[in-house]
Amino acid sequence: MKYQFGLVFFAAFVVLIIDLYLFWRWKHSGLYDNLTGKFSSLFLFLLMPLAAFFGFFYIGLRMQGAEGSQIYVAFGWFFMAFLIIYAAKLLFSGFDGLQLIVNRLARPAEPKVRHYPRITRRKFLSQIGIIMATAPFVSLLFGALKGRFAFYVREVQLSFPNLPQGFDGLRIAQISDLHLGSFGDNREPLTEALELISDSRPDMILFTGDLVNNFAREIDGWEAVFAKLPAPMGKYSILGNHDYGNYSRWDSDAEREANFQGIVEGNKKLGFTLLRNESLVLSRKGDKIGLAGVENWGTASFPRNGDLEPAAEGIKDLSFNLLMSHDPDHWDKQILPQDFFDLTLSGHTHGMQFGIEKGDFRWSPAQYVQKRWAGLYREGDKFLYVNRGLGCHGLPARVGMPPEITIFILRRGAISEEGLN
Structure with a gap:
C-alpha cells in the first residue's frame, strides 16, 4: 500500500511540474494576454490536473468496495485518457525545454542576407515537439481500437x-x-x-x-x-x-x-x-x-x-x-x-x-x-x-x-x- 501511495504522489509531482512549466511558457509567450488565453490556461493547467487527481482518488475508493468489474473497465479508459494528455504534455515540454536550452547556448551570429524562406531553429524544434506530442494520442487510440484485438x-x-x-x-x-x-x-x-x-x-x-x-x-x-x-x-x-x-x-x-x-x-x-x-x-x-x-x-x-x-x-x-x-x-x-x-x-x-x-x-x-x-x-x-x-x-x-x-x-x-x- 505504501508503494502504491508513493507512485500516486510521484505521479502527482510530475503532473505538477509539467503543468507549472507549461503555464510559465504559456504566460511568457503572450498567449495569456487575452481573455481566450486566460480561460484556456485555466482549463489546461488547473481544471485538467484537478480532474485527474480527483478522478483517480474517486475511482480508487470505488475499486476498494467494487462488486463488479465495471469500475476496472472505467479506470482503464480514464487512465488511458490521462496518459494521452500528459504524455503529450510531457513530450511537448521536453522539446520546448530543449529549444530554450539551444537558444541560450547558441552564439549570436552576424545576420546573413538570404533570398529564400528559412525555418528557424526555434520554429523547427517547436514543430517537432507538436508532432511528437501527437504520437501518444495516435498510438494509444490505435492500441485501443485495433491493437488489443489484433x-x-x-x-x-x-x-x-x-x-x-x-x-x-x-x-x-x-x-x-x-x-x-x-x-x-x-x-x-x-x-x-x-x-x-x-x-x-x-x-x-x-x-x-x-x-x-x-x-x-x-x-x-x-x-x-x-x-x-x-x-x-x-x-x-x-x-x-x-x-x-x-x-x-x-x-x-x-x-x-x-x-x-x-x-x-x-x-x-x-x-x-x-x-x-x-x-x-x-x-x-x-x-x-x-x-x-x-x-x-x-x-x-x-x-x-x-x-x-x-x-x-x-x-x-x-x-x-x-x-x-x-x-x-x-x-x-x-x-x-x-x-x-x-x-x-x-x-x-x-x-x-x-x-x-x-x-x-x-x-x-x-x-x-x-x-x-x-x-x-x-x-x-x-x-x-x-x-x-x-x-x-x-x-x-x-x-x-x-x-x-x-x-x-x-x-x-x-x-x-x-x-x-
Whole structure:
C-alpha cells in the first residue's frame, strides 16, 4: 500500500511540474494576454490536473468496495485518457525545454542576407515537439481500437532428447491472462481468438491463469463461447494472482471465499481441468509424460500459494514433465533449482501491453519489473515461455505487444528451439 501511495504522489509531482512549466511558457509567450488565453490556461493547467487527481482518488475508493468489474473497465479508459494528455504534455515540454536550452547556448551570429524562406531553429524544434506530442494520442487510440484485438498466433518448436517418441509432434496451445471482465458484454473478439486456436488444431490447451479481474460473475455468459474450443487431450488451467479476489474489500471472509469458489467452479464451467498444486499423467501412443499446475507464486505482494512438492507427486518417475505456473519469477526462484520440469509455461506480465519487438531487438517497460517478461527463455536443457496474454487489464489498449496465442510443437531430438513465425 505504501508503494502504491508513493507512485500516486510521484505521479502527482510530475503532473505538477509539467503543468507549472507549461503555464510559465504559456504566460511568457503572450498567449495569456487575452481573455481566450486566460480561460484556456485555466482549463489546461488547473481544471485538467484537478480532474485527474480527483478522478483517480474517486475511482480508487470505488475499486476498494467494487462488486463488479465495471469500475476496472472505467479506470482503464480514464487512465488511458490521462496518459494521452500528459504524455503529450510531457513530450511537448521536453522539446520546448530543449529549444530554450539551444537558444541560450547558441552564439549570436552576424545576420546573413538570404533570398529564400528559412525555418528557424526555434520554429523547427517547436514543430517537432507538436508532432511528437501527437504520437501518444495516435498510438494509444490505435492500441485501443485495433491493437488489443489484433490476436497473434505464435508458433514455437522445441526439441527434447527425453521426450517420449509417442509425443513427437504434440501440439500445445497456450493462452493466458484472459481478464474476462475487461471484455464486458462484447463476446465477438474473444470468439475470434478461440476460432484461431481451433484452426491451429492443438492436441491440448493450457491456460496459465488470470481468468478474471477479480470477480466470479465475470465468467457468466462465456460458457457457450468456450464450449466450441476442442482439444482431444483436454483443456487444463491454473490460478493467477487475479483469481483470488484480493483486489477489493469484502464484507466478510465468507463472501471472499464464495467469490473464490465461484472462480474455481468457473474454470470447470468453461471446460478446463483446474490444477491446484497437483499433476496428472498424459498418455499418447503408448507413452506417458507429466503435466503439473501450481497455484500463484509471486514476488512482492502477490499470493504465494504455489507448492511444487505436491505438484510433482505422481510424475517423478516420468522422463518428461510440463509445468504451468502463472508468474515467471517462480521459475528463477524455485523451479530451476529443482531441475525437474523440462518446460514451464507462464503469463502474468502482458509484456506491459506496450513495447517494441523487431527482430532481435526487444524493449518494454516490463523488463524493468521482471527478469523474464515475454517469449522464450532457456537455461541449460530447461525452457520457460512467458505468454503475452490474450486479454487486457488496466489500460484497454495494446501497443506493439499484441494479444498472443502460442502454439508449441514438441519434437524428440537434440535440445533446440525454433520460432516458426
